[in-house]
Amino acid sequence: MKLDTEFDVDEEFGTLIATLRGWLSPEEVGLVERAFVFARQRHGDQKRASGAPYMLHPVKAALVLAGYRLDAETYAACLLHDVLEDTQTTGKELEDGFGSKVASLVEGVTKLHGLNYLSREENNLENVRKILLAMAADLRVVLIKLADRLHNMRTLQYLSEDKQQRIAQETMEIYVPLAHRLGIYELKWEMEDLAFRYLNPDEYRRLAGLVAAKRAEREAFVKETIGQIDHFLEEKDIHAQVSGRPKNLYSIYRKMVQQGKTFDEIYDLIAVRILVNTIPECYLVLGYVHEAFTVVPGRVKDYIALPKPNGYQSLHTTVMGSNGEPLEIQIRTKRMHEVDEMGVAAHWKYKEGKAADLVDSERFAWLRQMVDWQRDVRSSGEFVERVKVDVFSDEVLVFTPKGDVINLPVGSTPVDFAYHVHTDVGNNLVGAKVNDRIVPIDTELVTGDRVQIITSRNSGGPKSDWLQFVKAASTKGHIRAYLRKKELEHSTPEKLDVEEHPRTVATRPSLSGRRTAADSGFRIVVRGDATLPIIMATCCSPSYPDEILGYVTRGRGVTIHRVDCANIPSLAMEPERLVDAHWEMIPRKVRERTIVIETMNVPGVLYQVSEEFAQRDINIKYMKNAEHLSMFRKKGEAPRTQIKIVAEFADEAVYRQTMEALRELTSVISVNQQ
Template sequence: MKLDAEFDVDKEFETLIATLRGWLSPEEIGLVERAFVFARQRHGDQKRASGAPYMLHPVKAALVLANYRLDAETYAACLLHDVLEDTKTTAKELEESFGAKVASLVEGVTKLRGLNYLSREETNLENVRKILLAMAADLRVVLIKLADRLHNMRTLQYLSEDKQQRIAQETMEIYVPLAHRLGIYELKWEMEDLAFRYLNPDEYRRLAGLVAAKRAEREAFVKETIDQIDHFLEEKDIRAQVSGRPKNLYSIYRKMVQQGKTFDEIYDLTAVRILVNTIPECYLVLGYVHEAFTVVPGRVKDYIALPKPNGYQSLHTTVMGSNGEPLEIQIRTKRMHEVDEMGVAAHWKYKEGKAADLVDSERFAWLRQMVDWQKDVPSSGEFVDRVKVDVFTDEVLVFTPKGDVINLPIGSTPVDFAYHIHTDIGNNLVGAKVNDRIVPIDTELVTGDRVQVITSRNSGGPKSDWLKFVKAASTKGHIRAYLRKKELEHSTPERPNVEERPRTVVTRPSLSDRRAVADSGFRIVVRGDATLPIVIATCCSPTYPDEILGYVTRGRGVTIHRVDCANIPSLAMEPERLVDAHWEMIPRKARERTIVIETLNVPGVLYQVSEEFAKRDINIKYMKNAERLSMFRKKGEAPRTQIKIVAEFADEATYRQTMEALRELTSVISVKQR
């Protein structure tokens, strides 16, 4: 095998240009050629650790990207990606020679250069923030960085063992999940196997030997299966491309570890792909496959109806092959296959190189979330924690009551779901329904669940105990932020309070306790009776919606404790005195008010206004909308309209919140009560 040092840079570049001519114009090819000449001149006699000319590296990285049919600017920037860091070239020179876009891409890659050889702690903090924000600015920056990383992994043998370990670990923790999130699977699999080779060399060699030993037998079995599928599809007059794909080594190793199996117990070392022309044909072929083979129950997955978060679409089914072993069969359209294999890169072919459209698309909503997070997350550490859990882990797909699909990290609960919808919904959560059944809020959600959250403005906010079971790092961040805020609000110095045993806390039923409970909007019901005298135990101070328990004192009413109160075990020594207790909402008489809203008469304004009432569960008894001209309307301004609403408000706080929210709407000019 030739070493990199023996490779001919000119020959490699000729291969690159020959490939790019397949879709780039002569003018675009000229841009790439000029970038090569410029970079080669600036790098001069610089060498890689392997002894190869330095210029070989950017050419090899560009050849990686040549598999994805990108635009000329990306290839030019890839060839130039090290000139700002390793030569005396300036950004101004690049802009003058190649234009602002190419210069911007090179600058973006240069900013990420510090990721290469930093310590693990540094890499996993501020630099993860850098790479994700660079993606949000222009995904091509990170595509170049991924190609750069892959070629560096291919030549890792020339570095010291310490650097090999560090770079392989960083690749596995950051770049592999990143490629997965972007859907660039071929690149992901190669990086994964290369990192595996350096991080666990003994297991890598052992597994590679076992796979090689079975290769001939496996290839014969797969060929037989492909011939069988080709035959029955031809009989059904369906044109399809059928092929086999071996699973990469690390995916086999991961399955062995996760499922606690030996290599001999792992059967699906190869998957068979069937590519058809249309979506209806996908489902038709699935039926034919199930007719021809014995189906393994519970192993059919429809990623066409429910795509993975990175856009992956396919039908998966597992059948028993002719050798009696399970075999995975994947069915998808040719268009889906391009996107599945090339991920984000495939979109250049269909979006005509409009990179900005990609970040704006729903497929990359998580990238926009990254930008929002970095604005308000206090530390790089917390930011990276969110990224690792909420972006770089597998997900479950659940439904809202309206049928919208929500992606959450595996292990998520209704609390995670609530905070994903909106922070206020999470902060006011009091219960949840999954598939129309009330469940504990720490219930783990699975793909396909239909989730409905129950909220109340008198919820009392999230509890610190929630941090023990929620999964999403963003959820934990919201809960901590709420608790920090509450702690600051109640941080005024108080006199020390010496807690007494519950049975001696009360000398007589406390009217103030009952009033305090009533002020929360809820009352405590003991044994089905809401009129019994109660006292809130100072040892645990339960508030709604804490789970509670009553303790009957001797002639002094019922003391209410949290069920997890430290004193419950001692009270339970007299079990006959423990009684059931629960919270019950106090019915309130709604107050009717008339509100007059003057707005610009623009599309959607009625919806915006009524939405502010709907999300607060406010009943609108009457609404009238009449356009009216205004002598004060500015030239060119939209006509104005007056909306009169009669609504029922449960309390003063809800009324004030609604009025403030209405005034914040961009189309609203004034809001008054009549």
């Protein structure tokens, strides 16, 4: 690999301009050239960590974007993207010299400078909100940021080991799923492999060696298969382009970890791709492939009829190759292929660079959803929780009764479906049908299910125990919002004459075994004698946020009943003994705790850990993957990682429950307070 210092800035910029002339006008090329001259003059003698001229970095980032045929403003902004941060240049100078759009793009990228996800406490989780909302303002800002990150990953060897780990972790946690969601797969795969190389160097080298050892054998097999496909397509008079694409290293590693397989048990290291001209030809070719090869049952996927949320379209099938091993074959049109490879950038090209059209399109409805979310959520942590689960997770595709397709996170239930349709549908849910059969509302949905929600205005609203089985973070947000609203309604004290009606407060444990008032963070306030003890009635076992009523007993104090208790009518025979009662929030002192968790470094472990905090409404102030512990693991054991969390606890019991719940997670090795 060529060293950073071996590149010549002028030669690299010449390559960029020669490429851009393929679609930009002379005036547009002139804008890019002026941006280069300006940026070079402002950066002056600045150097990269490698010792190369700093100007090499923005040129290399622009070359990353050159493959996506974007507009001149994007390339100009990419060349200028560090001048506001690293030089004395002002936004006014950029606007005067290059126009408001270029200046706005540069300012947008500058605001994302130093983005951290799991590293610095002072940045907390607010930075994730910044990058995701920047996308909604102008997608080009994030395209430049992705190109900037890719070149930084390519030159990571010049930084300290601590910075390598931090930047690689950020890349894997934010930029890789972001590129995936935008459908920019080539960029995603390269960033993924580069991050893998630094986060788990031993596994990376071992896997790279295993792949290289079988390369010649694999290439011969693919060449034979391509020849076979070319031959029968020619006989059918179908003009197609057939090629093979090797799977990237990290995708192989992830499959090994997720499926518990060794390298020798992973067969689909290369996929064969068939590109045709029309959609009907896609299905025609699928039939011919199934005639020529033995099909692996249950492995046909139609992403043309049901595109992935990021717009990906293709037919996938797995067949048995001539070597007796499974082989994945992908069939799509050339237009689909361009969109699949270039993602959002391909849509930019076909939309003639109109950012508003892109953000308004159905393909990017999730961007608009994030803008709505950030207005509603109470903290950056809650926002990030929603984004991680609802935007960056795998999805199932289910149908409404009218045949509309709904995308939901894997593991979603009818409750998630209901809230996705509309908040009121979720709040009034009383039952659900899946494929015309009544099912429990915690049933896990699978792709292809047809879901119908049964609602009633007398449903009583969502229940707190729904939080234990719903999947989508947005669903949990809606449920918590409803419950918080009900809490406020119940905990607002009536206007009483305090001297005439002194208050008696109950925090005594319940005999019913249910969650007590004190456990819930609320206490009971009744009218009457402040010296009277308060007892929770065992006949109806009231618990927060039930509507309640007090009954003054003879000699035992005040018993608290639910207002819908079956005994209320008989108690009402003595109305003078009934007293008003309501719930009041108990003020609590918040205490910060630092928790260190050692886990197996497997996909989803961060979500599992953070979910234990989210379920208990615990605010995470800081979360970091402290270090990778690959050198301490036993032979054959999955890599380890250490997660450091600073969280706010208002209750000692909740703290203990959280620690116990974390220790019960299958991927967790140890949990300790620091």
